[in-house]
Amino acid sequence: MKILVIVEQREGKLNRVSFETLTGAQAIARETGWALEAAVVGSGVGEIAREVAGKKVAKVYDIESPQLAAYTPDAFVAALKPFLAEKKPTLVLMPHTYQVRDFAPKLATALGRALVSDCTGYKKKGDKLLFVRQMFQGKFAADVAFDSEPPYFATFQTGAFRGDQVEAGASPAAIETVQADIPASALRNKPGEVFKEAKQAVDLTQAQIIVAVGRGIKEEKNLALARQLAEALGGEIAASRPICDAGWLPMDRQIGSSGQTVAPKLYVALGISGAIQHIVGMKGSRTIVAVNKDSEAPIFEVADIGIVGNLFEVIPPLVEEIKKAKG
Amino acid sequence: MKILVCMKQVPQKDAPLKLNESGAWIREDVSYEVNEPDAYALEEALRQKEKHGGEVVVITAGPARALQVLREALAKGADRAIHLEDAAFVTFDAANIARAFAAAIKEEKFDLIFTGLQSDDFGFAQTGVILAELLGWPHATIIMQIEKAEGGIKVKRELEAGYFQHVDMPLPAVLTIQSGINKLRYATLIGIKQAKNKPLRKVALAEVQPSLAANQLNIERLYVPQKTKKTEMIEGPPADVARKLAEKLKNEVRVL
Numbered sequence: 001m002k003i004l005v006i007v008e009q010r011e012g013k014l015n016r017v018s019f020e021t022l023t024g025a026q027a028i029a030r031e032t033g034w035a036l037e038a039a040v041v042g043s044g045v046g047e048i049a050r051e052v053a054g055k056k057v058a059k060v061y062d063i064e065s066p067q068l069a070a071y072t073p074d075a076f077v078a079a080l081k082p083f084l085a086e087k088k089p090t091l092v093l094m095p096h097t098y099q100v101r102d103f104a105p106k107l108a109t110a111l112g113r114a115l116v117s118d119c120t121g122y123k124k125k126g127d128k129l130l131f132v133r134q135m136f137q138g139k140f141a142a143d144v145a146f147d148s149e150p151p152y153f154a155t156f157q158t159g160a161f162r163g164d165q166v167e168a169g170a171s172p173a174a175i176e177t178v179q180a181d182i183p184a185s186a187l188r189n190k191p192g193e194v195f196k197e198a199k200q201a202v203d204l205t206q207a208q209i210i211v212a213v214g215r216g217i218k219e220e221k222n223l224a225l226a227r228q229l230a231e232a233l234g235g236e237i238a239a240s241r242p243i244c245d246a247g248w249l250p251m252d253r254q255i256g257s258s259g260q261t262v263a264p265k266l267y268v269a270l271g272i273s274g275a276i277q278h279i280v281g282m283k284g285s286r287t288i289v290a291v292n293k294d295s296e297a298p299i300f301e302v303a304d305i306g307i308v309g310n311l312f313e314v315i316p317p318l319v320e321e322i323k324k325a326k327g
Numbered sequence: 328m329k330i331l332v333c334m335k336q337v338p339q340k341d342a343p344l345k346l347n348e349s350g351a352w353i354r355e356d357v358s359y360e361v362n363e364p365d366a367y368a369l370e371e372a373l374r375q376k377e378k379h380g381g382e383v384v385v386i387t388a389g390p391a392r393a394l395q396v397l398r399e400a401l402a403k404g405a406d407r408a409i410h411l412e413d414a415a416f417v418t419f420d421a422a423n424i425a426r427a428f429a430a431a432i433k434e435e436k437f438d439l440i441f442t443g444l445q446s447d448d449f450g451f452a453q454t455g456v457i458l459a460e461l462l463g464w465p466h467a468t469i470i471m472q473i474e475k476a477e478g479g480i481k482v483k484r485e486l487e488a489g490y491f492q493h494v495d496m497p498l499p500a501v502l503t504i505q506s507g508i509n510k511l512r513y514a515t516l517i518g519i520k521q522a523k524n525k526p527l528r529k530v531a532l533a534e535v536q537p538s539l540a541a542n543q544l545n546i547e548r549l550y551v552p553q554k555t556k557k558t559e560m561i562e563g564p565p566a567d568v569a570r571k572l573a574e575k576l577k578n579e580v581r582v583l
């Protein structure tokens with residue numbers, strides 16, 4: 001019985017979120033007594049393999065091919081499918097990143113197996129492993145069991161485990177280099193360079209106070225209310241994705257996994273439900289205040305101060321009180 | 328271009344959800360809407376058709392109520408619809424939904440299949456990618472732009488933290504569409520009228536059953552997540568709440 005963690009590298013750099021998955025995998029290995037191995041997939045990524053080999057793992061595979069230099073789902077699956085078929089791990093773990101979302105379902109399907117995606121943890125029930133994942137945008141959690149032969153595939157959500165708690169090994173683990181045989185004809189997608197859209201006009205990472213609005217604001221004109229609060233507090237205005245998608249605020253004011261990651265002293269979330277893709281962008285804030293009419297909104301799981309109520313009734317008197325308090 | 332758009336009906340965002348007796352699923356007597364990224368996928372398909380000609384077909388797998396998303400899509404301009412109608416589809420994992428779709432369209436020749444990047448209920452983020460693998464087609468995920476190009480298409484993939492990447496790929500292909508790729512249109516009155524006369528094919532579970540397999544993932548239990556953080560709730564009428572919060576911001580959070 002064996003666990004294999006596939007760490008993520010992009011353009012030759014180890015994605016640190018891989019350590020979170022390794023921490024989770026080490027915990028599962030402790031509880032099950034299964035061996036833990038890791039693999040990195042790429043071209044000339046030996047340095048990453050060595051870094052991972054410093055952690056408490058039995059072995060690290062460095063899966064290499066020139067065809068893996070730029071990420072494509074075809075090349076990754078062409079490299080990993082025969083590798084997994086040969087090594088037969090019981091459990092394959094990966095971080096739930098955009099890259100993994102792109103190839104992992106294809107890989108599992110190619111091997112006739114299922115993938116339980118975006119897990120926040122695991123449970124051991126007898127000899128059964130259950131994976132915990134969010135459903136209905138975080139309103140519920142589910143315990144999911146595999147009903148098939150291994151290998152079992154699972155991905156862990158960012159923040160599911162603490163990357164800084166990954167255990168170091170007593171001595172570096174052995175590294176085995178595997179040359180993947182990938183014909184150029186296997187690659188159908190031709191990826192271009194990774195780029196960032198025109199430079200950002202505002203840098204919210206430096207803001208001390210942020211007032212963020214979500215779909216609860218209902219209409220574009222109601223943004224004025226949030227602006228009044230931001231002004232009274234002397235803070236910046238920001239938003240969840242749907243507000244920027246609608247064009248009510250520019251993209252560079254979007255907080256979350258596809259926007260900015262911020263950590264102000266005060267983050268006020270107005271009418272934001274608290275989907276994980278938003279939370280990852282603001283959970284590092286020192287104090288989080290949430291106003292939401294739904295007492296079960298997931299945002300209250302990260303809020304320090306919660307107000308269950310209608311933001312249109314709460315904000316106007318709050319603006320007045322803040323002005324008074326500031327004198 | 329002939330484009331298939333997979334559209335799922337999901338509980339409305341604001342709908343209060345309750346567990347059913349089994350404890351492994353929700354009570355189904357809630358209001359529903361179209362899965363958000365799927366609405367953007369439809370819009371993108373309609374725009375591609377307006378530019379390049381072709382046909383837009385919409386497909387859903389779900390009980391009778393799911394017909395509503397197809398009706399809306401037809402009213403917005405889709406040419407025809409396919410409804411895999413059975414309550415059982417609600418319990419399918421992503422692989423089985425993909426198998427059912429693959430079976431239902433095996434007589435058709437699409438250039439592109441769009442799905443949303445993930446569903447609001449399951450949130451697997453897998454159905455489109457699995458469908459591509461079953462069909463033997465290339466795919467790209469989290470798409471924010473699609474253009475015709477030499478020998479296929481050029482798409483823009485969203486990556487984390489504000490990064491993007493262009494990818495050239497041949498057709499046919501599967502793309503999973505991200506919300507915000509375009510601006511949604513509304514159905515017009517004429518559109519709603521015309522929708523009534525557009526072709527709708529119903530596919531029974533029995534027709535695709537031979538292509539299905541047992542679910543490999545089983546939801547054992549659904550529950551409200553346990554809170555890990557202590558949230559201090561401020562209660563009362565708005566005026567009191569506002570006063571208490573301002574006090575806290577001044578004395579405890581020290582930002583005033």
Ligand SMILES: Cc1cc2nc3c(=O)[nH]c(=O)nc-3n(C[C@H](O)[C@H](O)[C@H](O)COP(=O)(O)OP(=O)(O)OC[C@H]3O[C@@H](n4cnc5c(N)ncnc54)[C@H](O)[C@@H]3O)c2cc1C
Nearest residue numbers: 214215216240241256257258259271272273277278293311
């Ligand atoms: C790959 C991917 C990347 C993503 N990236 C991001 C990202 O970077 N940032 C991001 O924010 N999202 C992102 N999302 C989207 C995310 O999943 C959610 O859909 C989004 O965050 C929801 O925004 P919201 O909370 O504003 O809207 P909703 O979920 O619709 O929530 C609205 C909330 O407002 C409350 N409300 C309504 N009326 C009132 C009122 N009068 N008073 C008080 N409360 C009210 C409701 O109770 C509800 O909780 C991403 C999704 C995916 C799949």
Ligand SMILES: Nc1ncnc2c1ncn2[C@@H]1O[C@H](COP(=O)(O)O)[C@@H](O)[C@H]1O
Nearest residue numbers: 333334388442443445446451452453454
């Ligand atoms: N039952 C269904 N009916 C129609 N489309 C579906 C269904 N299930 C999944 N999809 C499509 O697959 C996408 C991803 O869903 P998921 O893999 O569940 O996150 C959705 O956005 C839909 O486009």
